[in-house]
Each structure stands twice: as C-alpha cells, then as structure tokens.
Amino acid sequence: MQLQHKKQQLENRAAYYEKGDLRKRAHHLITRGAAIESVASLTKVLTETEFYTFAEKHSP
Template identity: 85%
Template sequence: MAKQKTIPELEAEKSENERKLSQLQHKKQQIENRITYYEKGGRHKRAHHLITRGAAIESVAPLTKVLTETEFYAFAEKALAVPEVKGLLMEAVNEHNRAEQKERC
C-alpha cells in the first residue's frame, strides 16, 4: 500500500504544481503573442503595399486626390479597361516575369 503523504508534503507538492501551471500559462501566452505578431505582420505588409501603390498613383496623377473612393474605383476600372492600358500592363507583367526568370538562372 502507498504511504500517505503528510500535510507539509502535500502543500509542497501543491506549491510545485502551481508553479509549473504558472510557467505553462506564461509559455502559452508567449506562443499566442507570437502567433498574433506573425498574423499582424502579414496585414502590415499588405497595408504598406497598398499605401505605397496609392501614393504612387497620386504622385503620377495628382487629380485623383479629389475623387471619392467610389469615384476613384470607377475611374480605375474604366482606365484599366482601355485596350492600350491593358496592353501596357501586360507588357509590364511580362517584363517582370522575364527579369524574374533571369534571376533564377
């Protein structure tokens, strides 16, 4: 039969288990914080990317600054539907792809 533990032994065991629990809770919080950091990192990069693209458009076409968001989207859709603009965009994408292929080789 197992020896029964004394009250001081049980209190020491309880104290040790509480300490371990506290450490595990702290480790869990660190992992959750790390997950949040990495998830936000992607959003921050995307936000930065969108902001810099928008700033580039405004610097090239300053008149777009006066348009509302809805008006700007309508303008962008119309501008990107023009065959010449589609062709220029496709040329830029193809040039990008060629440069990327050269880098890989």
C-alpha cells in the same frame, strides 16, 4: 503553470507575426496609392466612387 505560460508565449508570437503581416499589407497599399496619385494627380480630388470608376476604366 508552465504549460499555460508556454501556450501564452505561442499565442503572443502568432499575434506578433499576424500584426506584422497586416502592417506589410498596409504599407504596400499606401505606397501603391501614393504612386497612383503621383502619376494621375486628379485622383487626389475624386470621391471614392469616382476613383473606382476611374480605376476600372484604366485597368487592363
């Protein structure tokens, strides 16, 4: 019983940290997207395909 409980605790801890990493990545992507929109406001009205075309043309 104790081993099962310990195993479950470790699995829960791993899931907690993985979820945190996903939240950090999502936050990073959202803030970068907002920065792009603030600098190039026309990106707000572009379709996804148009946005990627725009990004490809303006990347180094």
